[in-house]
Amino acid sequence: MNSPCALSRVEGASQQYDVAYYRSPASYEAETIAGLSVMDDIESVMRRVASLGSAGAIARKSGKEAAADEYFREALALAIEAVNQAAEGGSTSARLNILRTTALLALECGDVTETRRLIDEAATLDPSTIYADEWAQLRDIAAWTDSWLIAAVRREPPDEAALNLLVDRYWRALFGRCQVLTVDREKALDLAQESWRRMLRARNSLKPGGNFPAYLTTIATNAWRDVHRSARRAGPLAEERLASLDAPLPGEGDETIVLADVLPDLNALSANKQRLLAMDIDRALEQLTPLLRDVIVARFITGESCAEIGRRFNRTEQTVSGWVREAVRIMKGYLEEPDTPPDKKS
């Protein structure tokens, strides 16, 4: 990468970025202690590191991952050079600042081994860093950001500790979504595992700056749609079904369900009643075609608008609104009169 050009691309934007994140003013103290020429060199290198780090952070935030990757890698290489130079004559505080900056860049690059090495080097230099707050987030993997964990998982081979933590962080939410989609615990487990598998297979293209839980949910929903795609395209019957759903339904749908013997606060129900209600909801969801279940989850759980859902299905907002009303009507029919469930729409 031609660095000056790369820097000029983010000129201005980098000025707004918190450069102190990469370079503490305390590093200047070193000048009075160590040889001026060495520290001048290091300071110049670290200034460049700060610029590259800022540019990398901006690129990552705006989804330009290839550029972010290059900025961070270049910054890390320079910072490691500075670490080595500072070892020959820098003050302890200056060296610690450089080590911390370098460890942060190593995390941005997903280089866990290098991060650990730098943390250990800092602890050797000054054992108090083991307890220092500014080192705590680097030392404790549980405190790492999604972005750092993803960068570590994206590498070849992926860092297992980072992957374990990422899975722990999002497993429950993903499983819950899979359960609502599949309405079956075993199938939900398979779907959730398949989602992680797909994510790992495409890990080269992961964007550490992106919304990881949303990405994971999208993978799960796509995997579930894949299973039902053939059913949706299954000949004239399916076409007819879609055609009938395209037709606007009369009247506005009431998006509430009237339940007997249920408190407004569902969590206040007894465990037994909660279990029965969960089963009823599952059965009501089962009455829906995969398409309608997909739409109702997108509308009421993800919170997508009918227009957003419509864009995904290449349908009008009005059509999706009709699907939502149809799904609500079927669920109401089942939940409000559990003894006489309506025929499954087919």
Place this chain on the structure above:
Amino acid sequence: MKTAIPIAQLLRWRLALAEAEAPPAPGATRLLELVRPWWEVLPERFEKLIQRLGAIEVAYGHAMAEPSPARPCHRVAVLIARASEESESSARVLYLAVRDRRLRLRFHLEKAPANLPPTVEVTFISEQSGQPLFCAPAAVSVDSEYRLEADLSAELARDWEQLKVMDRMPFRFIVRADTTS
């Protein structure tokens, strides 16, 4: 007593309950095992197939040099691997595009066995090194025509960006009809 509950509240409550009752998360080791490429899981099988695939190149040399009159193009050597047997074939690349590191490919499989499943797994083998590059599922559309999409590494994307269907392809295929083959 009857209570009117918004459907969104009802679904979110169900979601929260499912989250609370989630089974334990799988470990990283197990997940990584699931995505280990088949050539690492079955190295002996891979070795056998790669040798046979290398031989096809010789067998189809004439065909590669002599493009089809319908649409001039180089053919890609293909080995179709099934649980019980292997068969040699070739593929004509009908469409190839690499954008944003994503490969979109359409190819016609010559002499495809009649009972090939609608989705097969295609492993790309480097023409130059003979090493596996990646594998991706390909779905049949019409008449032995398969479509495939895959994310590429930055290096491959850069190398393949300029490829045209008329070019000699830098890969060969191992087509697995089922994932145990």
